[in-house]
Amino acid sequence: MTDENNDRSTNVVWHEHRVAHEDRVQRLGQKPGILWFTGLSGSGKSTLADALEASLFEQGRLTYVLDGDNIRHGLNRDLGFTDEARVENIRRIGEVAKLFVDAGVIVLTAFISPFRADREIVRSLVEPDQFIEIHARAPLDVCEQRDPKGLYKKARAGEIPHFTGIDSPYEAPEDPELIVDTADHGLEACVAQISDALRERGMI
Numbered sequence: 001m002t003d004e005n006n007d008r009s010t011n012v013v014w015h016e017h018r019v020a021h022e023d024r025v026q027r028l029g030q031k032p033g034i035l036w037f038t039g040l041s042g043s044g045k046s047t048l049a050d051a052l053e054a055s056l057f058e059q060g061r062l063t064y065v066l067d068g069d070n071i072r073h074g075l076n077r078d079l080g081f082t083d084e085a086r087v088e089n090i091r092r093i094g095e096v097a098k099l100f101v102d103a104g105v106i107v108l109t110a111f112i113s114p115f116r117a118d119r120e121i122v123r124s125l126v127e128p129d130q131f132i133e134i135h136a137r138a139p140l141d142v143c144e145q146r147d148p149k150g151l152y153k154k155a156r157a158g159e160i161p162h163f164t165g166i167d168s169p170y171e172a173p174e175d176p177e178l179i180v181d182t183a184d185h186g187l188e189a190c191v192a193q194i195s196d197a198l199r200e201r202g203m204i
């Protein structure tokens with residue numbers, strides 16, 4: 001961080017607003033939180049987040065999906081796929097997700113988020129019961145066979161550098177709240193597994 005940036009943050013003062021988090025939560029009548037999907041490309045993060053959101057929304061909850069591919073078209077369009085860029089990607093998404101939680105929303109995020117430390121930083125931004133880490137787990141060979149966007153094929157051909165699982169690391173969660181084995185179970189079963197777990201935790 002430059003001296004100029006330090007000076008700038010010193011002169012910024014937090015402003016309290018009259019409408020509090022609790023007021024918004026009460027109005028919405030739901031328990032906000034982050035459902036953080038992590039996993040290899042093609043493991044099922046986007047598909048699961050989409051299906052789970054549809055189900056929660058249908059049940060009357062206010063939800064929002066932050067999806068890597070989409071966010072990288074806008075907010076994070078300046079970021080690539082070096083380790084540093086991925087760290088910054090997840091840092092920004094963590095902050096955005098925190099704002100959604102403050103607004104009272106159930107936010108579902110679908111980012112590879114390959115580094116354990118970055119996911120733990122996001123966890124620390126909200127209350128302990130507001131962060132649910134969900135590992136969309138599928139072996140690399142299954143993800144590669146699925147190859148929904150043809151990216152593994154390109155990566156193997158050397159057309160995409162730093163591709164996760166090939167020449168860029170993925171650190172699987174060590175103690176996530178949930179693991180969904182998308183290679184062994186269909187979409188509906190995985191969504192039901194997550195919904196049951198959320199119910200058990202009193203989140204829905």
Ligand SMILES: Nc1ncnc2c1ncn2[C@@H]1O[C@H](COP(=O)(O)OS(=O)(=O)O)[C@@H](OP(=O)(O)O)[C@H]1O
Pocket residue numbers: 040041042045046068069072081085086087089090110111112113114149151160161162163164168
């Ligand atoms: N080099 C490389 N490695 C991995 N993925 C790549 C790469 N280049 C492009 N893509 C596409 O970008 C999506 C991953 O973006 P994320 O923001 O989720 O990545 S990260 O969390 O910062 O690691 C990822 O989406 P998913 O396949 O949905 O995971 C890919 O579509």
Ligand SMILES: Nc1ncnc2c1ncn2[C@@H]1O[C@H](COP(=O)(O)OP(=O)(O)O)[C@@H](O)[C@H]1O
Pocket residue numbers: 039040041042043044045046047048110136146148181182183185186187188190
């Ligand atoms: N149980 C499952 N959960 C999620 N996706 C699954 C499952 N079984 C098969 N799939 C398929 O795997 C692919 C996952 O792609 P996608 O959701 O884009 O993954 P990611 O967002 O992790 O890159 C989709 O083609 C989806 O239909």
